[in-house]
Amino acid sequence: MTESPATKPTDGEVCQRVKNGLKPERNGLVKSLHRCHEREHKHHCHPEEEEVHSDSHHGSLYSRPFIESFEETPMLVAVLTYMGYGILTIFGYLRDFLRHWKIERCHIAREREVQKDFVPLYQDFENFYTRNLYMRIRDNWNRPICSVPGAKMDLMERASHDYNWTFEYTGRVVQDVINLGSYNYLGFAENTGPCADSAAEVTMKYGVGVASTRQETGNLDRHEEMEKLVAKFLGVESAMAFGMGFATNSMNIPALAGKGCLILSDELNHASLVLGARLSGSIIRVFKHNNMQSLEKLLREAIVHGQPRTHRPWKKILIVVEGIYSMEGSIVHLPEVIALKKHYRAYLYLDEAHSIGALGPRGRGVVDYFGLDPCDVDVMMGTFTKSFGAAGGYIAGKRELIEYLRSHSHSAVYATSMSPPVVEQIITSMKCIMGEDGTAIGRERVRQLAENTVYFRKRLREMGFIIYGNNDSPVIPMMLYMPAKIGAFGREMLKRNIGVVVVGFPATPIIESRARFCISAAHTKDMLNRALSVISEVGDLLQLKYSRHRIQPSLARPFDDNVYEDIDD
Amino acid sequence: MNFKNLKEYLAWLYYQYLLITGIYVLEPWEKSIFNSILFSAIAMVIYTSYVFVPIHVRLALEFFSGIFGDHSSFS
Structure with missing residues (x-):
């Protein structure tokens, strides 16, 4: 089963994620039921669609309760959603008709008259969607920010007089918008404090550009120091850094896997992983999201049947998973993945883009969260763009792996090396999280993030x-x-001075549009409370409180500090 | 939701109608097309039921009274 050609991204901001497989049960109606059924023989199954993993139920895989929920879509809501899309599609066809007969001006790229017999460029569903649905609500995305995107930010006011086809700036600034959208988990995106100071200092010394690759004259002492620090932070032998997080995935997977290899990929993996897997030329098989039965079945089949036609054994089997899935907010079942990987002798590629810094008692990602040994993960990948407030990505693992990648990975050989102030930001923020700067600020931020997350959820x-x-x-x-x-x-949230990210198709299945909040350690309790009361108000206005499992508000219980009780150091 | 007066409540209801049908995102002229089509359809349904339902009811009554009712009253 090879993959169909990559889904072509229509517009940058709504397609941060490209699905790498069809999901037969994506309308959510039966998803959670399945989940329960499939897991039944192995795991305790809750009456609600919550998966609870804890040591009281089974084994020692999970040391803390592991609760995930994907409440099913109410039937009425699903029907009304489809109806809404139906109405919008009809109007889309009407507008396309008007544009085609030149009754209305077309503002967007279209087929040229001289090329009318060529393969059509703008006729697939993504283009239709962009033209007729996305453009109508385009004002919610790529709005320019004119301050540091910390816990609060300033936005440039923007207006459109032709229904979002063009925008003009009014020159005013919307100030102090609470930022619930940035991946600023530990609040290191800031323009003051030790990170900014040391980055400024390094800029004075090294400048900003390096103008060469790492292999030539772009290898600074700061780069070496950062890589040592990353390896130490993750508890592995060696690490290397790249200038771009997306390229870390998409350029390193082809270096690791090739023809005759099998890549087992989670269906909700990020577009960068999907692209990397496709570029590698290996066979890709997709397992259901976080479904260990599905993964085990694929592994067994791969070992029993070998490669297609020849039935030779696979050269390598690489399991590709993410730490936190950025659209579902779910955490990979890492203990089970590692158990499977060991049992079937496969390799594991773990993308910790969202989880590094944000999970675990010491902020060291999903491995730390589960209290596992980092050496069990063959390839650890992560980004510096999120928790560290910098840019770039890293790959960490065994020394041989990193040495191999240094000479074989495209993004190591051809990419210009990272800018020194960015490197310095990473070093300083990582030292802060590790407590090597002599303060408890980093530890405090990790704890604050966990507290904020639990509270907000x-x-x-x-x-x-x-x-x-x-x-x-x-x-x-x-x-x-x-x-x-x-x-x-x-729109309603921004009117009330809260900046949120809303996500729709193609980043999500068509009916499961969502708003995605990213909590930061920089959010104070006041900000969160304000945001919550506004969300509640807008939720009433728009009738968004769909959940049928009403939970009685518990008495205001203060956050107990033993969320991460097993801090060991 | 707390409403101060009926007008506010009606405005909220209209807003819900816009959101659920999805015409919230449409341009005003498209909204008016949708509304006029929908309301004329509803008006036609009401009108036809006003015109034809009483006739059908009377015919049905006559038919059933012809079967079950007193025959002497008609002959």
Whole structure:
């Protein structure tokens, strides 16, 4: 089963993620039921669609309760959502008809008259969607920010007089918008403090550009220091850094796997992993999201049948998973993946883009969260763009692996090396998280993030919203479903000075549009409370409180510090 | 939701209608097309039921009274 050609991204901001497989049960109606059924023989199955893994139920794989929920879409909401898309599609066809007969001006790229017999360029569904649905609510995306995107930010005010085909700037600034969208998990995206100071100092010494690759004259002492620090931070032998997180995935997987290899990829893996897997030329098989039965079945089949036609054994089997899935807010079942990987002798590629810094008592990602040995993960990948407030990505693992990648990976050989101030930001923020700067600020931020996450998720759930994902994941998707509500939610929140990210197709399945909040350690309790009360108000206005499992608000119980009780150092 | 008066409540209801049908994102002229089609359809349904339902009911009554009712009253 090879993959069909890559889904062509229509517009940058709504397609951060490309699905790498069809999901037969994506409308959410039966998903959670399946989940329960499939897991039944192995795991305790809750009456609600919550998966609870804890040591009281089974084995020692999970040391802390592991609660994930994906509440099913209410039937009425699903029907109304489809109806809404139907109405919008009809109007889309009407507008396309008017454009085709030149009754209306077409503002967007279209087939040229001289090329009318060529293969059509703008006729697939993505283009239709961009023209007729996305453009109508485009004002919710790529809005220019004119301050540091920390806990609060300033936005440039923008207006459109032709229904979002063009924008003009009014020259005013919307100030102090609470930022619930940035992946600023530990709040290191800041323009003051030790990180900014040391980055400024390094800029004075090294400048900003390096103008060469690492293999030539672009290898600075700061780069070497950073890589040593990353390896130490992750507890592995060696690490190397790249200037771009996306390229870390898409350029290193082809270096690791090739013809005759098999890549087992989670269906919700990020576009960079999907692209890397496709570029590698190996066979790709997709398993259901976080479904260990599905993964085991594929592994067994791969070992029993070998390569297609020749039935030779696979050269390598590489399992590709993410730490936190950025659209679902779920955490990979890493203990089970590692058990399977060991049992079937496969390799594991773990993308910790969202989880590094954000999970675990010491902020060292999903491996730390589960208390596992980092040496069990063959390839650890992560980014510096999120928790560290910098840019770039890293690959870490055994020394031989890193030496191999240094000479074989395209992004190591051809890419210009990282800018020194960015490197310095990474070094300083990482030292801060490790406590090597002599303060407890980093540890405090990790704890604050965990506290904020638990609090925010709990409150949203009590209000009756449908929240996806793991209870400890700082990525919090809140379901909106209906197409008009995507636009309305973003606009109403911004009107009340809260900046949120709303996501729709193609980043999500077509009916599961959502708003995605990213909690930061920089958010104070006041900000979170303000945001929550506004979300509740807008939720009432737009009727977003879909959840049918009403949870009674518990008495205001202070956050107990033993969320991460097993801190060992 | 707390509403101060009926007007506010109706405005909220209209807003919900916009959101659920998805015409919230449409341009005003498209909204008016949708509304006029929908309301004329509803008006036609109401009108036809006003015109034809009483006739059908009367015919049905006559038919059933012809079967079950007192025959002497008609002959």
